[in-house]
Amino acid sequence: MRDKLSCDHIPVRIEPTDFSGVFLMVPEPFHDDRGLFTRTFDAAIFDEHLGRPGAAAEFAQDSQSRSHRGVVRGMHGRAGRGEAKLVRCARGAVHDVLVDIRPESPTFGRHRSFLLDDNDFHHLYIPPGFLHGFQALTETADMCYRIDRPHDPAEDISVAFTDPDLAIAWPHPVTIVSPRDAAAGTWKELLATLG
Structure with missing residues (x-):
């Protein structure tokens, strides 16, 4: 017997933010008596939004962290050409923070926070040129990271x-x-290296 709703019709919406290039991928879960089903990533929608066929295939590594309430991880970035990442909270909730470190950006030096949790399933796409960090808001918070190039500690x-x-x-x-x-x-100190 087929589910009431085909998996092909689970929508994922894109919501822009006030930081150029940063956006939220917002799934719309299907709920029924069993619980829910949601699509956590859709390469076609991602590629279409970026205007680059195959952009989703550029991701090279997936990682996951687990943190306890109150833990802060951040603020981290990457030198060189930077890195793009897609982050989501798979368990619990986090206060996620970005700082724009692109000198040519009108939002350079500004920060913005987002609530990421396991209720809304939002994904935050972060292009190169940002510091990123978060604080765990729940007893346990699992963060998933999809990164567009292998990690190099030297950067x-x-x-x-x-x-x-x-x-x-x-x-x-x-x-x-x-x-x-x-x-x-x-x-x-970071500003001195960006100049």
Whole structure:
């Protein structure tokens, strides 16, 4: 017996943001007595939005992290040509934050936050040229990352999640950070390398 709704008709909507190139992929789950079904990614819609056939095939690595409530991971970026990523919260909820580090951008130096959770299934597409970080809002939060090129630790850049020039408001007291994030540089130090 077939499901009431064909899997081919599960819509995924694109919502632009006020950062050029950043957008949310918003699935519309199908609910019935069993629970729900949703499409978490659609390459054709992704490619069409970017205007580049085969853009979805450029992703090279998928990763997943698990964090406990209050943990902050960030703010991370990549030197060189940067990296594009598609992130989502597969379990729990996170306060996800981007900082625009593209010197030519009208939103350069600004940050914006997004709620990503396992209720709405939103995916956030982040093009090259951003710092990214998040705080776990639930007891456990699993973040999934799809990245367009293999990770190279030599290209890692980071700015302290507490940097006063960025003034990011984290919604909960921070519980744990990695030694790397605790030793991250400042926004002023990053600016000197971008110039």
